[in-house]
């Protein structure tokens with residue numbers, strides 16, 4: 110189980126993510142949707158240890174990970190398929206896989222599937238035909254497959270996928286979604302960032318919506334499929350060019366609970382089908398942050 114609780118994070122002392130609560134049980138896919146700049150990648154980075162949260166909890170099966178560096182988070186069982194794939198241009202496919210396979214999990218018992226290079230190649234046969242090719246010789250789809258293979262070889266219990274279908278041909282993107290379903294079926298907790306609500310509906314068990322750095326909606330996919338209007342309303346607000354913006358670090362950073370509007374927090378999944386209380390509704394042009402504290406950057 111991946112648990113995120115009361116998470117605040119941002120850049121250079123400014124706050125992008127406000128009081129995020131999310132739980133992803135093993136064997137399920139949690140989709141995260143939201144407009145450009147809503148904070149989706151920031152959340153993924155904060156979970157993966159690439160960005161140190163200002164405060165809040167990130168845990169995997171009870172092990173606290175918030176604030177730990179990315180390599181420790183990876184060893185604790187969190188695999189990342191970053192947006193843009195980020196493969197090494199000069200390393201071959203084979204070298205990428207070998208390197209990833211050397212990341213060993215420490216300090217926790219192995220649960221879920223344990224991937225070997227042959228198994229990963231069986232899952233992604235295209236890579237088997239490209240073992241000697243360097244990263245910069247791969248197509249976008251092949252790079253995506255490599256990024257997924259590399260993440261699996263770190264033996265994750267939690268897989269974070271940041272827009273894995275971005276830039277792929279529709280049929281390849283659909284194959285990636287099928288793969289995501291299979292991986293959840295194998296017992297992984299999957300947090301999937303998706304731009305397209307329809308794609309999220311296809312693959313996810315639950316759907317959460319980030320807007321202006323706040324979790325404004327969370328419910329089962331079945332509920333969203335039955336009534337997508339609340340999610341569509343958030344995603345389609347005019348003026349989407351205004352991103353989350355970076356506000357100041359929340360005041361009272363050192364205190365145990367946030368104050369002001371942010372303190373109205375829903376349960377971990379935000380409650381059934383509701384726009385999360387305490388967040389601004391999609392109809393409100395919102396201002397980012399609540400205070401102008403000058404708390405220090407992390």
Ligand SMILES: Nc1ncnc2c1ncn2[C@@H]1O[C@H](COP(=O)(O)OP(=O)(O)OP(=O)(O)O)[C@@H](O)[C@H]1O
Pocket residue numbers: 120125143144145146147148149150151152352353354355
């Ligand atoms: N490294 C950074 N330094 C400063 N600000 C950043 C950085 N990365 C992102 N931001 C800002 O944080 C906010 C959220 O960005 P983020 O990339 O998390 O959004 P997103 O929802 O993933 O967007 P997209 O769908 O366009 O990828 C934006 O205002 C963005 O400009």
